[in-house]
Amino acid sequence: MLLPEPRGALTSALFAALRTSPRTQVDVCVEPSDLDDATLALWVLHELSYRGFDDVDDAAEWDLGALAVRRRLEDDLERRMRERYAASAARPDTGDLAADLFTYIEQFEGPSLARFVQTTATRDQVLELLKWRSIYHLKEADPTAWVIPRLPVRAKAALAELQYDEYGGGNPNQLHQNLFTRGMRAVGLNEKYGRYVGEAPTEFLEMNNALSMLGLHRRLRAAALGHLAAFETTSSEPSRRIAQGLRRLELAEELAEYYDEHVTADAVHDQLAVRSICGTLVDDEPDQAEEIFFGAFVCMDMESRAAHAAFARWGVDA
Amino acid sequence: MSEAPIYPHADVEICPGGPMLVRNAGAIRDADGQVHRVDKPIVALCRCQKSARKPWCDGTHKLLPPEKRPQ
Numbered sequence: 227m228l229l230p231e232p233r234g235a236l237t238s239a240l241f242a243a244l245r246t247s248p249r250t251q252v253d254v255c256v257e258p259s260d261l262d263d264a265t266l267a268l269w270v271l272h273e274l275s276y277r278g279f280d281d282v283d284d285a286a287e288w289d290l291g292a293l294a295v296r297r298r299l300e301d302d303l304e305r306r307m308r309e310r311y312a313a314s315a316a317r318p319d320t321g322d323l324a325a326d327l328f329t330y331i332e333q334f335e336g337p338s339l340a341r342f343v344q345t346t347a348t349r350d351q352v353l354e355l356l357k358w359r360s361i362y363h364l365k366e367a368d369p370t371a372w373v374i375p376r377l378p379v380r381a382k383a384a385l386a387e388l389q390y391d392e393y394g395g396g397n398p399n400q401l402h403q404n405l406f407t408r409g410m411r412a413v414g415l416n417e418k419y420g421r422y423v424g425e426a427p428t429e430f431l432e433m434n435n436a437l438s439m440l441g442l443h444r445r446l447r448a449a450a451l452g453h454l455a456a457f458e459t460t461s462s463e464p465s466r467r468i469a470q471g472l473r474r475l476e477l478a479e480e481l482a483e484y485y486d487e488h489v490t491a492d493a494v495h496d497q498l499a500v501r502s503i504c505g506t507l508v509d510d511e512p513d514q515a516e517e518i519f520f521g522a523f524v525c526m527d528m529e530s531r532a533a534h535a536a537f538a539r540w541g542v543d544a
Numbered sequence: 545m546s547e548a549p550i551y552p553h554a555d556v557e558i559c560p561g562g563p564m565l566v567r568n569a570g571a572i573r574d575a576d577g578q579v580h581r582v583d584k585p586i587v588a589l590c591r592c593q594k595s596a597r598k599p600w601c602d603g604t605h606k607l608l609p610p611e612k613r614p615q
């Protein structure tokens with residue numbers, strides 16, 4: 227993948243600097259033009275730790291100047307997420323973490339893109355949504371893989387069990403990322419990794435940035451797992467709706483099958499994530515409980531913001 | 545130094561309010577006698593009877609009021 231088109235002053239300066247790293251250290255103190263510019267910059271800086279860019283040297287991942295920019299952008303993102311969490315409804319606290327976490331996630335209210343896809347969306351809207359979602363699906367499960375080495379014994383074993391399924395249980399054809407790739411190709415989209423970054427709205431990129439940031443920081447390990455719990459818990463039912471919508475629009479069966487797979491897989495994953503992963507982590511590290519709820523909030527809040535953004539673009543009342 | 549703990553771990557887990565997790569099953573016979581091959585190391589079996597994908601759990605139990613969910 228090549229660096230995307232810049233979206234403002236920061237991405238212009240940063241991308242130019244990344245192209246000449248490591249010959250010259252990245253030295254960028256430009257303020258972002260707006261949130262969109264800041265968000266794309268952070269997305270690109272995180273991507274250096276995944277698959278990288280053909281026009282950026284691999285060493286740029288640990289360029290101190292690039293890390294300084296990343297840190298500033300991450301601090302700002304985290305501050306905004308924590309402010310929204312602090313202003314949101316209090317979490318239940320009965321002492322039963324699994325029950326509380328399920329309740330907290332079920333009670334969160336946000337607009338549903340899945341319901342819209344199921345009943346109303348046009349073919350073009352669905353294809354556009356798939357392009358935006360592909361930014362995540364083509365690296366599905368990767369951000370959470372970084373958390374494994376940071377966990378105590380039980381949570382580690384349970385997360386490995388979940389991730390093993392995400393990664394196809396040893397069968398590359400069943401790798402969830404790869405199932406999505408096949409689905410994209412079948413509906414005529416370009417399945418190349420990162421192909422649609424340039425078209426993705428701020429909110430969809432930001433949703434990915436939040437997940438990458440939680441995965442990359444050991445300090446935020448419990449929030450990463452809370453995010454996972456919310457993600458898996460809110461997946462089966464929406465996946466069922468999306469599969470129905472895809473069949474309603476007679477889009478290729480391969481893609482509907484990707485969502486079918488998630489209906490049953492995520493009915494397993496949410497139990498593992500809430501009970502075996504988050505539950506045992508809090509047994510072992512009780513001070514991490516609040517962070518788990520923070521992470522769950524981030525997942526649902528980001529999804530809700532992305533849904534609002536999509537509906538606004540399409541002129542649909544959420 | 546204290547001994548490393550042995551953690552209680554089970555192949556089959558009843559999830560309160562939700563499905564039953566089953567590990568390392570080769571095949572499942574459902575209530576109608578039909579046998580379903582299992583190609584995954586862990587699956588969730590519906591306990592609430594409301595799944596549209598029985599014998600698998602499809603998350604429908606979450607749409608039931610708490611008192612209607614399996615114990």
Ligand code: FES
Nearest residue numbers: 590591592601605
């Ligand atoms: S137990 Fe999950 S759908 Fe029945």
